[in-house]
Amino acid sequence: MRPTEEKIQKDPSDLPIYLFKQGNNCEAYRYFGAHLETRAGESGVVFRVWAPHAAAISVVGDFNSWKPGSHPMRKVDGDSVWELFIPGMKEYDVYKYCVTTRAGDLVYKADPYAFHAETRPATASKLYDISGFKWTDGAFREKKAKHPVYTSPLNIYEVHLGSWKKRGNGDFIDYKDLAKDLAAYVKDMGYTAIELLPVTEHPLDDSWGYQCTGYFAPTSRFGTPKDFMWFVNHMHKNGILVLLDWVPSHFCKDAQGLYEFDGTYCYEYSDPNKREHAAWGTRVFDYGRPEVKSFLFSSARFWLEEYHIDGLRVDAVASMLYLDYDRQGGAWTPNQYGGHENLEAIEFLRELNTMAFQTDPSVLMIAEESTAWPLVTRPPDVGGLGFNLKWNMGWMNDMCHYLKLDPYFRQYNHKDITFSMMYAFSENFVLPISHDEVVHMKGSIVGKMPGDYDNQLRCLRGFYAYLLAHPGKKLLFMGAEIGQWHEWDSDGQLDWYLLDRPENQKLRKFFREINAFYKKTAALWEVDFDWAGFEWLVPDDNHNNVVVFLRRDKKGRDLMCAVNFSPNTYTNYRMGVPPHRRYVPVFNTDDPAYGGDGFGDSEAVMVEAVPSHGKECSAAIRIPAFGAVFLRGEGTFPRPRKKQQAKELEKT
Secondary structure: OOHHHHHHHHOHHHHHHHHHHHOOOOOHHHOOEEEEEEEOOEEEEEEEEEOOOOOEEEEEEHHHOOOOOOOEOEEOOOOOEEEEEEEOOOOOOEEEEEEEOOOOOEEEEOOOOOOEEOOOOOOOEEOOOOOOOOOOOHHHHHHHHOOOHHHOOOEEEEEOHHHHOOOOOOOOOOHHHHHHHHHHHHHHHOOOEEEEOOOEEOOOOOOOOOOOOEEEEEOHHHOOHHHHHHHHHHHHHOOOEEEEEEOOOOEOOOOOOOOOOOOOOOOEOOOOOOOEEOOOOEEOEOOOOHHHHHHHHHHHHHHHHHOOOOEEEEOOHHHHHEOOOOOHHHOOOOOOOOOOEOHHHHHHHHHHHHHHHHHOOOOEEEEOOOOOOOOOOOOHHHOOOOOOEEEOHHHHHHHHHHHOOOHHHHHHHOHHHHHHHHOOOOOOEEEEEOHHHHOOOOOOOHHHOOOOHHHHHHHHHHHHHHHHHOOOEEEEEOOHHHOOOOOOOOOOOOOHHHHHOHHHHHHHHHHHHHHHHHHHOHHHOOOOOOHHHEEEEEEEEOOOOEEEEEEEOOOOOEEEEEEEOOOOOEEEEEEEEOOOOEEEEEEEOOOHHHOOOOOOOOOOEEOEOOOEOOEOEEEEEEEOOOOEEEEEEEOOOOOOHHHHHHHHHHHO
16 A cells, blocks of 8 residues: 555545545545635635645735735645645635745746636636525426437527627626526527637636636636626526536646746646647646646536536647647657657546546537547547537538638539538537637628628528538527627627618528527437438539438438528429428528518429439429528328229239
8 A cells, every 4th residue: 555545544634635646636626726714713714736846835915915925835745735724814815826936936826726816907816615606507407417419409609708798888797797688688599508708717808718827717807706607597597508618728828827837837748849839829738747637627527516517618629639739840749659649638538528427417528629530529438539529620611611702613612511411420510600710800700601791691591591400519609690790809799789770680580580490390400410310312513502401300200401502593493302292391591581582482392203313203492592491391202093003902
């Protein structure tokens, strides 16, 4: 038995440290950080921090006029974990760790495990007790557990809280008011979930929030931690899943953060060929260091357990998997087998996902993985990474390229809208039209479409119908549903004034009604990850820029989806179909209520005994320009009279 294990048997209080150093403490936030405590009848706060290279550490704050050394910490393990109890401190008191490096320098660091932080530009941590919030979302969580994501509708509204809506004077709206407005809006629009760009504390307003400084603290821009709990609880009361962007792939180099925390490489790799994302100006976590793994595992579990978060979208997974990711000129260190795979990161991700599903079997673990890495959404025991969903970045890039083309040239790029079906069921995909597509001079979603604004709105309706019909779960960044003109602006808010215009009111009505159609139509989501839920009818009509396919539910009931990416209307578009009696129109993006011309079939389309596209039966439909129509197959095609008579004779 090792000395550490012997010590634990004598003193179980050492167990959190032992597990932490083994990389197995998934609740390190309960031990590390700052916690209200009573010792010897005196109320105060116990501080604990991991800093293996520090020569000395003291706690500083308003309570001691920020004087270094006045409240020194001691090593509780004789190695790397420092502790201090300070009586008399109370909730909301501000503090930092003053670290004396081995070189003799003083660096002032925010608490890596802090639950709350000062509002920027201040950077200190704040004492906060996260216990005691009264959750009322039990019924929602029970219902969620009974409806696996694989066979359920999932239509995600991606939101940046700071720029979705602002107060009249330009100030941020607080968590509670945001919750009320956003829940009402999302519920009315028919989305099933929201995904929040990072709400973990970060220093820069003019950003998405991916450069985090507080992995256990919801940003104080919008209120307190319990305010954010109220936000999540309110969303759940309205039947809305809450997903968070979570960033274990890198961290920022702001002085108060994890960067060289104890004066040298601590949370980041020491290897210069591993520790830096030069293009992002960030540091890379050391996935082989047990204490760093415990930190990240604990952060993920913290949001799932303490804040009832329904899922984590793990950012930039590709950058974690490859040692040579965005490293030019061969400046990378091969793994032990000479390859470019980061074996430590692979193991970390597998352990992360295993832990997450043990915490909540219904959790959504979503990978933003932009390469062809295999088995991302397969279990670790078969060689997978263990996620249950993955962003389909290839589809997103192909579609954005295609939509920006002049319609004439689309015929030469037809593969942009069909190639995704070559790999559609290799992973459990989410189809994202995300925040990445509305920054850096890319314009808005509607702005990618050809023609004038009215035509762009028509194109947007047709494309969104295609997105909802394509196999996979769905995600759309905020603003597209109102015809947002401008690309994302951190200083402003969505162009809500557009809803004063009739055409934009009609667009929002379209989004509301097609989202409702999606939710009630099982063929569009019940079999998203298997060929049984999809069949091509017309995949190769590049000259007309048309695709037609079927979606099927578990019972085999099909929905015909015909999408026209050209400016031409088609009055008699024939394709081979299954032997139904008829196809009944159930949705048309060109409905006048949505701003269209009303072109399309208004009555049932009868199936005829006319061979086409390799099938014995066919039907001819009307498809609007830049639009989409959905038709439901009904009945059984009548048997030819001669065959019917033969059957009757056989019975006699």
